[in-house]
């Protein structure tokens with residue numbers, strides 16, 4: 001399986017997916033490199049070379065508010081059938097220093113041109129302890145937040161959170177949000193978060209976060225580490241069933 005090439009623009013798609021229907025993608029990051037606050041073993045873009053939890057020094061590589069809003073307005077005039085505008089792209093979108101302002105601007109354009117569609121963000125959850133990011137996420141119809149494991153030891157192995165980014169900080173941030181979806185990648189091999197013990201620790205955290213929806217999945221592309229394996233659909237379904245029974249949450253396998 002091959003790694004995914006970086007997005008080469010600010011607006012991409014629309015892409016069709018089971019989770020989001022027809023979704024127009026927005027990449028708030030550089031087209032030259034992945035910029036992220038995690039270095040996940042399973043990242044489909046490969047290892048993170050620009051690893052940071054503050055993107056201020058990369059500002060010159062990132063689009064401005066108008067760099068985003070102008071092509072977005074054009075795209076919304078052109079693509080008439082959309083379900084979501086989704087912020088994702090080449091790393092962690094909430095690292096953009098103007099993330100709250102960009103959300104406000106996207107919201108304004110969307111209300112003017114296509115009020116019936118939603119805004120989604122795919123985030124790795126490392127910034128949701130910041131008040132400004134939480135406020136921005138609360139304006140979004142569907143924040144989809146990453147939580148792959150239930151403890152710091154596994155978080156280090158799976159997501160390689162750099163020193164200031166800890167599992168507890170992420171967990172506290174997630175607990176303070178409501179109306180979110182959680183997305184979880186399960187893998188086996190050098191790192192394995194699909195064992196009974198790991199799944200139990202993850203379920204305990206889910207219960208406290210109490211999301212609206214939990215999306216679980218496994219690999220379908222190349223990964224940064226070449227020592228990972230896909231978790232079979234039958235085991236994913238088993239994990240979903242156990243988690244549903246223990247928490248009563250909506251859990252879906254993708």
Ligand code: SF4
Nearest residue numbers: 036038040043091124
């Ligand atoms: S958070 Fe996403 S983009 Fe960042 S390293 Fe992990 S999988 Fe890759």
